[in-house]
Amino acid sequence: MMDQQELRELENRCIQEHAPFCTAACPIHVDVRGMIAAIQQGDFVGGLKILRKTMPFPGIISHICNQPCQLVCKRSEAGDAIAIADLEKACVIWGKGGEPIKALPPKPKRVAVVGGGLSGLTVAYDLARKGYRITIFEEKNILGGKLWDIPFEILPWSVTVNDLEILEELEVEILLNTPLGKVESNGRQDPLAFLCKRYDAVYLGIGADIHEIHGLLLDAQGQIKIDPVTYMTNKEGVFAGGGILNIHDLDIYAPQDISQSEMPPDKQALIEFEKQISSAVSQPPWRPAILSVMDGRRAATSIDRRLQKVSLTAARSNEGAYTTRLYTSMQGITPLPVVPTTDLIRGYSKADAIKEAQRCILCECMECVKVCEYLEHFKGYPKKYIREIYNNLSIVMGTRYSNKLVNSCSLCGLCGEICPEDLDMGRVCKEARQTMVQQKRMPPSAHDFALRDMAFSNSNKFALARNQPGTQSSQYAFFPGCQLCASSPDYVYNIYEYLREQIPHTRTQEVGLILRCCGAPADWAGRLDLFQAAQVEFMDEYERMGQPKLVLACSSCYQVFKNNFPDVEIISLWEIIDQFGLPNDLPRKSNQSNTPLAIHDPCSTRYESHIQESARNILQRLGYAFIELPLNREKTECCSYGGLMWLANPELAEKVTRRRISESPEDYVTYCAMCRDFFVRQGKPTLHLLDLIYGANPQSLAHKPGPGYSQRHENRIHLKRKILKQIWEEDMENGITYENIRLIITPEVQNQLENRLILIEDIQQVIDYAERSGKKLLNKKTNRFLAYHKPGAVTYWVEYTPEGNSYVVYKAYSHRMEIREGSNQ
């Protein structure tokens, strides 16, 4: 059973929710993708709102940020990187008029911010918004610090003034002309002690020039020593950042002092360019704006935590720039150059900003969802699904909304193959089903029909395990599987003949035959009990036959044996034919068309390249040209039979089938009976490899629908009867009484029965019961009888009239709710 830790581990493998490259590279994690998505819709107000969530002074920063985000922009792999800062600027210009910035209700704590540079201003802004009472001590007569050193062509003064107005709106107390040594006019010697006494926390954003402050330790560079995570100095409650942090990575975070249009587009060139700038501004070292903001943000977080009396160090690993685990495919993305800015002062016009935003591919992963109809159908992605599945398994009371999600997966494994982190939703769903069964929470209707089909195949109506007549043990045993026997019983008979004649063998070691279901339906349904019971039955027969090597025609059987019976030797029928040649008496086919067939690999051969190879070799040997589908071999898709998707979610299954059959206009060829039947049912001409080997006129067979559910049972019974009669010269014992009841059913009614999963044998049982017990209703107007019977979990109703020694069936329906008979009130 799946536990929480295992689910958490699986959930973490899905990278869809990881930050886009730009956001991760941004020291303050601006939601660039969210902002650009808003601009794409022409929503600049929304864009600015998103920007403000992480960026304290968008006007200033969008003008001077050196854009580490651009260096990792995926767009640069197909054209130029997105002009992110210019789009931020466009939001500032065109997004005015949104909701005013609000602060939380006032808190009684007071914080002193020494130094009105960008880091100190960020501390003041962040904490003022959280409701703290802030006082800024600035030695000059204006806030902004080094911002005023930036040429106004790059950062117009009005932008700085406008952005800083917010501090007044947030009621920050601003004391200008107040250097640290003069925080009080009485000329105290220990200004820090004074601040600490009057304020609950102090932030020092005082630049690199002031080296010694009484009571604070210095580092090797002679700067105030701070904790690298919390930015707290050696003095409790005193934090520092900004200019005192001598930066080690100037080559990447150099300031931008040149207009965007002159930026070299190439990433390597950009780095070189940054290096040149960093050497040009070496005296004094200039901490890039975005890093100063990050310093302020980090210190503000620490101060807030300290004042809230929570851990300063817990869960801070993702602060600052980092490398995201997100994967984004650039397949099919057309290269596009950056949209140039025409107005040097204002930047993009609205229209140009939208045009530039539309170049953004809004990085996300979704690799698995792109190839899987099931994953797309539930409108999420694995991380979300796994969380929902976990919740579904944990509910004690209430509705389990994710049962359908769990039961609709085909378990085909394509997502695991596609996923950059190998996350296979099939594994999750299969284990979740097992857990639901153990918890007795599996909806009884989800898999019942297939499990009853399996029980039928393993009953004496079909099951058979024999050595070749006249032998005591088998070297090989042909295991055709239940569905090929249901779809094409004649081929099974032919192959068994072929194997007995064509496989070289000695007199004592011959080719036996095992007719039964491998147990895949129980495995898919999470019914370990039924699966293990079938396993035990099989092993008994297998031992009795002398442990033959199994020749498997069905690749689902192949997976069941491979994964659950490590000691049983197996080989696929297709490998046998590839190895020992086509049947000797193969008739020459007429009308072999020159148009190629498109080969569909069954999903259960995903990692069985030897089987896939053999199938192709056989096609070639038969003289058929074929083409590959875009998703083939290890990336092949399920036909919708896998995992019992077709039963748990028929609407989705139809979409899955339709998706697969629309991938090539050519007729398909495959080597799985269910794939063939499912494709043909949705109108795709599809051939089975055995149609090409044994069919007299293969082209016509491509359109022939597979048998209905009742006929599939009949076909298995007839196959067993024929084989027993012709090979072992035995008669099969007669069936049960009701099987002799003859029915007259129109194609319309037959169709209704198929859709409602009602079998002929179900109808026979109802009529048998009604006629023997007399328990039936009479419609006085039509003179038809209506009767019901509940042979197992389902109650079947049949409307019928006797006609000679047969019965005409007009309709049948069923339900699972039980009628409490005799409940007369």
Add this chain to the structure above:
Amino acid sequence: MSEYISSDDLDTWECAACGTSLVIGKVMISYLGSAYPVDLLKCPSCGLVLIPEELAMGKMLEVEKSLEDK
């Protein structure tokens, strides 16, 4: 659920074994541990009930599904 008995059905059906017309009566139907009393047509003498196709494939199926997800 008495809306599932049409006046048409009232005059139409009789119990073949007892030869009596069906009447409206309470019948308990249950699924997965939940039981509900429902007004259905039934034989007054032997208790044989009528569940029309519309009820089985409509409301009953809906209730079954929702109970299965509880």
